[in-house]
Amino acid sequence: MNTLPNPFRIAGVVEPPWFTDRADEVRRIRKTLARPPAKLLVYGERRMGKTSALHVARGQVERGGGAVVFADLSTASSPTDMANRLLGGASRALGRNWTDFVGDLAARLQVRLELTPDPVTGLAVPTVAASLRSRPEADQFESFVRVLDVLEGMAAARDARLGVILDEFQEIHRFGGEAAEWRLRGSVQTHQHLGYVLAGSDASLIRQMLGPGRAFYELFEPMHLGPIDPEHLTRWMDERMREHGAPCPGMGERSLAVAGERTRDVVRLARASFEEARGGCGDAEALVRDALARVVAEEDDRMRAVWYGLTGLQQNVLRAVAWNRAGLTAAETIERFGLGYGGTARNSAHALIKQGLLRKVESTVGYAFDSPFARAWVVGKALPDVGVLVAIDHL
Ligand SMILES: Nc1ncnc2c1ncn2[C@@H]1O[C@H](COP(=O)(O)OP(=O)(O)O)[C@@H](O)[C@H]1O
Numbered sequence: 001m002n003t004l005p006n007p008f009r010i011a012g013v014v015e016p017p018w019f020t021d022r023a024d025e026v027r028r029i030r031k032t033l034a035r036p037p038a039k040l041l042v043y044g045e046r047r048m049g050k051t052s053a054l055h056v057a058r059g060q061v062e063r064g065g066g067a068v069v070f071a072d073l074s075t076a077s078s079p080t081d082m083a084n085r086l087l088g089g090a091s092r093a094l095g096r097n098w099t100d101f102v103g104d105l106a107a108r109l110q111v112r113l114e115l116t117p118d119p120v121t122g123l124a125v126p127t128v129a130a131s132l133r134s135r136p137e138a139d140q141f142e143s144f145v146r147v148l149d150v151l152e153g154m155a156a157a158r159d160a161r162l163g164v165i166l167d168e169f170q171e172i173h174r175f176g177g178e179a180a181e182w183r184l185r186g187s188v189q190t191h192q193h194l195g196y197v198l199a200g201s202d203a204s205l206i207r208q209m210l211g212p213g214r215a216f217y218e219l220f221e222p223m224h225l226g227p228i229d230p231e232h233l234t235r236w237m238d239e240r241m242r243e244h245g246a247p248c249p250g251m252g253e254r255s256l257a258v259a260g261e262r263t264r265d266v267v268r269l270a271r272a273s274f275e276e277a278r279g280g281c282g283d284a285e286a287l288v289r290d291a292l293a294r295v296v297a298e299e300d301d302r303m304r305a306v307w308y309g310l311t312g313l314q315q316n317v318l319r320a321v322a323w324n325r326a327g328l329t330a331a332e333t334i335e336r337f338g339l340g341y342g343g344t345a346r347n348s349a350h351a352l353i354k355q356g357l358l359r360k361v362e363s364t365v366g367y368a369f370d371s372p373f374a375r376a377w378v379v380g381k382a383l384p385d386v387g388v389l390v391a392i393d394h395l
C-alpha cells in the first residue's frame with residue numbers, strides 16, 4: 001500500500017509544487033503589483049485558479065522585497081466589510097515594517113478605528129467602527145475608497161511602492177452599482193504609488209464593467225484567465241502520480257474528460273484518484289469512476305441541503321439537464337421529467353442559474369451543471385427516482 005502524501009491539493013490556495021503552469025499570467029500580475037501605477041483586471045470562471053495565481057505572484061513580489069496588500073472581498077456583506085478586508089490586508093503587509101502604521105493610518109483616515117489582536121500573528125488588526133454599518137451604503141463605500149486614498153498618501157510619504165489586490169472585486173458593483181465604479185475610478189486613477197490588480201469571477205458582469213462608456217474602460221488592462229492547456233495539465237497530473245509512487249497512465253486524461261475544464265474540479269478528481277490508486281492503478285477509467293463516486297459521497301450532505309431547498313419542478317429540470325440528451329422543450333424531455341409546456345421549465349432553469357447550479361451553454365440541452373460533481377450526484381442519486389439508470393461518469 002502506497003503511503004506517500006497526496007500530490008494534489010484543493011484546500012485553500014496552492015503554491016508550487018501543487019501549483020502548475022500560469023507562468024505568463026503570474027508574470028503579468030507580479031509586474032503590475034511591482035510597477036505602480038500599473039492596473040490589471042483578471043477575470044475568469046470560478047475555480048479556474050485566479051486566487052491561486054494572485055497568491056503566487058504576491059509571494060514572488062514579497063520575496064523580492066516588495067509589499068502587497070491583499071483584500072478578499074468575496075464574503076463581504078456591506079462596503080464596511082470591504083473596508084475592513086482592506087485594512088486587514090494592509091496591516092498584514094505593512095504593520096511590521098512601517099513605523100507607527102496604525103497611528104498614521106488612524107490620523108489620516110479620520111474615522112475611529114478599533115484594534116483587534118490577530119490570534120495567529122499577534123498583530124493588532126484595525127477595523128472601522130461597527131457603527132459605520134448602519135450608515136447608507138454610499139457613505140460606507142466612501143470609507144472603503146478613503147482607505148485606498150490613505151494607503152496612497154502613506155506610500156507617497158515614505159516614497160514607497162505598494163501592490164494592491166482586490167479579489168472578487170465585482171462585489172463593488174453589487175453594493176453600489178455604476179456610481180460606485182465611477183467613485184472608485186475617480187480615486188484609483190490618481191494613485192501613483194499603488195499598482196492595482198483586480199480579480200473577479202462573474203465574467204459577463206465584468207465584461208460589461210470594462211465596456212465603452214463604463215468606469216473601468218481603458219483604465220484597467222484586462223486579462224482573461226481561462227483553462228490550463230489540457231495537454232499540460234494531463235502531463236502534470238500523470239507525472240505527479242508517478243513521482244508519488246502511483247503511476248496510472250490515462251488517469252490525467254480521463255480526469256480532465258470527466259471533471260471538465262475548471263482547474264479546481266480536475267485537481268479535486270485527481271486527488272481522489274490518487275487515493276483510489278494507493279492500492280494499485282488497474283484500469284484508469286474504472287479508477288476515475290471510483291474517484292468520482294468518492295467525491296460525490298463527500299458532497300452528499302451539501303447536495304441534499306441544496307436539493308431539499310428546490311421546488312419539484314426545479315429538481316426535475318436538474319434531472320433533465322443531468323440526463324443531457326435533449327432540450328428542456330423537447331417532447332421527450334417534457335414527458336420523461338414531467339416538465340409541463342410553456343416557459344415554466346425555462347423559468348426554473350433561470351432560477352437555478354441564479355443559484356449557481358446551472359449555466360447556459362451552446363448545446364442541444366442549452367444548460368449544463370456548474371459543477372461536474374453536482375451533476376454526478378443528480379445522475380447517481382436522483383435520476384433513479386424517475387427510472388433512468390446511467391453510470392455517474394457517463395458524459
Ligand atoms: N495553476 C494551478 N495548478 C494546480 N492547481 C490549481 C492551479 N490553479 C488552481 N488550482 C486548484 O484549484 C483550486 C482553486 O483555485 P482558485 O485559485 O481558488 O480559483 P478561483 O480563484 O479562480 O476560483 C486550488 O486550491 C487548486 O486546487
Ligand SMILES: [Mg+2]
Pocket residue numbers: 050051052167
Ligand atoms: Mg478566487
